[in-house]
Amino acid sequence: MGTWANVLFAASNWFVGEWGAEWVTLNENLLTLFTVTFKTTNHLDLSCNKLAMVIVDSTKVDFRCDINETVTQIILTGPGVKSICSLYISGGRNVALHQSAEQTSTYTENTKSYFASLAVDGNTNCYFYNGSTSHTGSEPNPSWTLTLDTPRVVNRFVIYNRADGAINRLKNFNLTAFDINSKAVWSYQDQNPETALIYKFTRFESDPVSKIRIIPTSKETYDIQYILTLCEVLMYGDCVPGSWGLECNKTCPVECPGSCHQGTGTCFICQGRSDPPLCNTACPSGQWGPNCTNQCGISCYNASCDRTTGQCDKGCNGFINPPFCNTECGINTWGPNCQFYCRTNCYNMSCNKVTGVCNSGCIGYMDPPNCIVGK
Incomplete structure (x- = not known):
């Protein structure tokens, strides 16, 4: 080495x-x-x-x-x-492989049907009569749709065109991605002046994708209507945050609900604990959050807070509304949950909301902020 x-x-x-x-x-x-x-x-x-x-x-x-x-x-x-x-x-991995595909019509020749599923069978031998290319019939508005069994975060697309002719049918195609509610979340319009055998393009958005649809916008000169042929469609990505597994159907552990290893389910980050991937060591007193990287707020009594949420679990100090502790004590009050009144020897009965010492000076005493030594 x-x-x-x-x-x-x-x-x-x-x-x-x-x-x-x-x-x-x-x-x-x-x-x-x-x-x-x-x-x-x-x-x-x-x-x-x-x-x-x-x-x-x-x-x-x-x-x-x-x-x-x-x-x-x-x-x-x-x-x-x-x-x-x-x-x-x-x-990422090809999350399109063997997923549910359908098209608006299917072309059949010599008893062989060129189904939508042929475009996600893993075969990139793109010669038509080898039987691994999807093919619609001739129609006004053909389309090919792929539906994932569970939403995925998709970052990259690779589309193989038919290799032995009629390749212009895929030129300037449109691909739209949809979420689980069938709302369009992303669209790609091919702008290449020349038809390609392999199209590669990326998606930078992180919205989960549940479905994509491909629509042709070009024809061969001899075509009367539009026809869509696809050799193979690949979508690279992974599980949405919070899930893991080959099928993305497993939930991350409670110790790291939003982020775990997508192959093994082990924790990258421990919520309220300090030792990924095991996550069996609780945060020490005064610390909370992912890998115990946050300090409990000064508004928490004795700087004590919930190790997961950061909320004050033993009440407030100088604040009045546990567990949030974001409303300061009112005038003339201080201490844990504002249970004490400022002393009468504080000027205007004004004192520090946390310590109770006289912020604005003394009445009848000469040693602010403590105000315990008489004149």
Whole structure:
């Protein structure tokens, strides 16, 4: 091994929506001693946003970043670089494979029907008579629709056109994505002047997608009406936050309800606990939130708060409305839940809402703010 300060990986074009990587190291003491940065196609430096990390075992660690950019370089720095054995990079999985597809009509030739499902069967042999291309009949408004079994966050699309002719039917197609309520959340209109055999495009929005619809806008010169043919449609993405599993039908643990490893369900972040991925060490007194990174508010009595919500669990100090403790004590009152009155030896009976000392001076006493020594 070397003692490199950094390692750079370059590619012609990587899209990163939720970027994931797994390092395999030879030294478990260096397992997490990495920093990851990126360079965009415009040569701008980009940091790892919303870094999530889970230790897989004594030699593997999984990192994830939210990066809505196209990047050309991934740069690793830090002491752990010298111990890297392997690096695996993922931009998501094909969530369209074998999902429910339908089209407005189906073309049949010599008893062979070219169903909508042929465009999500995993076969990218795009010669028509090999039987792996969907094909509508000739009609005024054909369309092809894919419905996912559960909503997914989709970042990238790859569409394979028919390869042996009639390729102009897909030119300038329109793709619309819908949410679970059939509301359109995103649309892509192909603007390429030339017809392509493979179309690749990205989506930067994070709204979950439940369904997509593809509509043709072009015809071959000999076509009377529109016809839509698709060899294969791939959609890369992953589960929506809070779910995990191959089918995204499992719920993240209560310790990390909004963020867990989408392959294993282990926690990147522990809510009210400090030790991901196990999440079995509760936050110490005075701390709360994800990985115990927040301090209980000064308005909480004895700086004590709920380890998950941050709300004051033992009442307020200088405030009157537990557990929120965001309404200050009224005039002349102070202390836990404002139960005490300011002393009469405070000027105008005005005192500090937390400590009770005389903020505005004394009446008949000479030692503000305590006001206990007579004149």
